[in-house]
Amino acid sequence: MRLKSACLSIALAILPAATAWAADAAPAAKPSLQEEFNKASEAAENGQCGTALEIFNRLAVDPRVKPGTLSYAAIAVRRGNCLVSDGEFEEGSEQIHKGLPILVAAGPDFTFDVMRAEDSLGRAAAQAFDHDAAIIHYRKALALVQGAPRAQILVHLAQVTAFDGGTVPLDYANEALGVVQSIPKASKESLAIAYTTRGRIYLNQGQIKEATADFRKAVDLAGGLTLSKVSINDVAIRSDLAQAQLLAGKRDEARLTLAYTGAGRIEKSRFTPGRAMPVPECGQEFGLRPEDSAIVEFSIDDDGHVLSAQTIYSRGNYRTAATFARAALDWSWQPEQIAKVPAFFRALTRVEMRCSNSGAGMPGIVAPLFHRMDEWASPIIQSSGFPNLENSRLYRSREQLHQFGASRETAGDARGAAAAFALAALADGRAIQSRVDEIDHAMALLEGAKGNPQALNSLRVMREVIALAMSASKTKDPRSSAANRFLSLADMPDIAGDALAQATVRLLAAERLSSKAGAEQKVELYQRVADDARLGEGHPLRQVALLYLANIAAAQGHLQDAQGFFQRTGLTEQQCSVIGAAPALRSSRADSSDYPLEALHMGFEGWVKLEFDISADGKTANTRALLAYPPFVFVDAASGMARDFRYATSYRPSGGSACAAQSEVVNFVNP
Incomplete structure (x- = not known):
C-alpha cells in the first residue's frame, strides 16, 4: 500500500501547475487532490471499490487534472481497475487504456500500477473470452512482479489456459501453489484456491485421481463438509469434488458431496428453468460434437439475466469451453421468478450442458451472412498488417481487433478500420451496446469511403439482430415487434438488392411471426426465399425455407406438396425431419417411481431438458x-x-423420423 501511495505521490508532485493550483486555490479545509487520491486508493485496496469510484469519478472531471498528465493517467488506471473489479469490464478497460501508456513511459516508479493494470486487462479479456488477449496481458503483468504477488497472476494464467492441454497450464498452477506455500502464514483460503485451480486442470486433462486429491485438500482447508458458515468458495470447491467423484465412478460419494453445496435443496423455493435457455448447436458453426459436454457455472442478476459465466469442466478445447459459457450469457429468467431464489444461490449456480442436434449440422439462418462478412474482412486486416497470432481464427481477440481498427483509422485507412471493427463485433456473441457501437462505427467508415455494399448490408442485419436481442426483455410483444422490424429492413432498397441479406432478413421475420395470426405471411416469406433464384440451387437458406414449407404442407395434410418440397431441398429425409412441426405429446407414462430413490432420500429437486x-x-x-x-x-x-413418452403419429415418406431433436423439460419435485 505504501509503495503505491508513494508512486502516486510522485505522479502528482512532479506536475507543478496542477499541484500549485491546488495549493493556491483550495481552502484549507478542503482535501487536496493528493489526499483525495490516497483516500480512494486506500478504499480500493480494502475492497471498497464503490467508495473508491465515487472519489475517482470526481477526480476524473476535476479541472485541475489535465489530460495526458501523470496524475490523469494514475487516476484513469486506478479507476479502471476498480471498474473491472466491480464487473464493469468494458468501461474499466477503456479507462485503463487511457492512462496505461503514460504510466509505462514514466518508468520503473510505476511498475506496480502497470502490473495491476495489465492484470485487470487480462481479467476483462478473459471475461469476454478473448483467450489470446488475456494471456498477453497476464504475461505482461507476470513479467513485472516477483514474490507473493505472482500467485494471483499465475492462477489467472492457469485458469485461462486450463482447456489448452499440455504442460503449460499445470506449470502455471504448480508455480502458483509453490508461491502460496512459500508465504509465511499463508491463509487457508489462498491455499484452497491454489489447489482448486490445479485440480480443475487435472480434471480437464482426464487425471481424475490427481484432481480428486487436490479437491479433497481444498475442501479440508476450507473447513470440511459442514453446513455451517458456508461461503460461495466453499460451494464451488465442493461442487468440483463432486464432479471428480462422479468421473471416478463414485456416484454415491458424489451425490453426498453435492448435498453439501445446497444445489437442488433450496428451502421454500425451487430453481426452475429460465424463460430463455438456448444451448449451442452441434456442428461446424461452433465446432461442437454431440458427445461434448460441460459444467457451466454462472450468476444471475436481480433482473433475471446472467451476469457472468465460466466453464468449469469440458470434454473439449478452449473453443468448446468458451462456446458453452457464451451460451449461458444469453439465458434469462422472469424477475419475479428469480426473486424467489435466495441471492446466495443466484451468485453461483451450475448446470450440465450439451449441444443440440436441432440444426443437424446445417448452418444457422445468419451464418451464411456472417461467413460472407468474415470472408470480406479477414483478408483486408491481414493485408493491413494484422498480426497472425497462433489460433487467431479460433480465439480471435475482440480487444486486439478493436485496437487494430483504431490504429488503422488513425492512419487514414477507413476500409481496414471498418473491417477490424466489424470482426470485433463478430468475435463477441453477447447482446451488448458496445457491439452495436462498433457496428455503427464500421458502417460510418464504410459509407464515408464508399465501401463494399454487401459488407454494409451484412452490418445492417447484424446490428438489427443484436439490437432486437437487447430490447427483447423490455418489449411487450418482442416476437411481433422483431418480425415487423425485419420486414421493414427487407424492403429497404439496399437490402432488397442483396439476395443473401434479404433472404436472411425474411427468414428471421418468418421465424418470429405467429403460427396462427401470421400463418399466411410466414408461408409467403418462405416461398419467396425458396424461389429466389439469385441464391442458386442448393443454397442453405433456400433449403431452410423449403423445409419449413414441407412441414407446413404436411401439417395441413397436403402430403404430395410436402413430398415435392422435400425433394427440392436435395437433403436426406433425416435432415428434413429436423425442422418438422413437432408431433403432440399423447402420454408421458410418468409416475412417482421414476424419481431416483437416492435423490429423494437426500432431498434433491431439479430438472432436465x-x-x-x-x-x-x-x-x-x-x-x-x-x-x-x-x-x-x-x-x-x-x-x-423419455423412452416411455408417446407422441401423435406423423407422415414421413419412408416411415422414418417424424421429428428430430425435439426437446422436453422433465421436472423432479419432492412431494
Missing part, C-alpha cells in the same frame, strides 16, 4: 440431456422416462 427424435409411430429414440440441474443427479432418470 432432454432432446430426442420422434419416429413416425410416435416413439422416442436417441435421447440426450441438453441441460441438467443439479448436474448428474437426474439425467439417467429423465432419459429413462
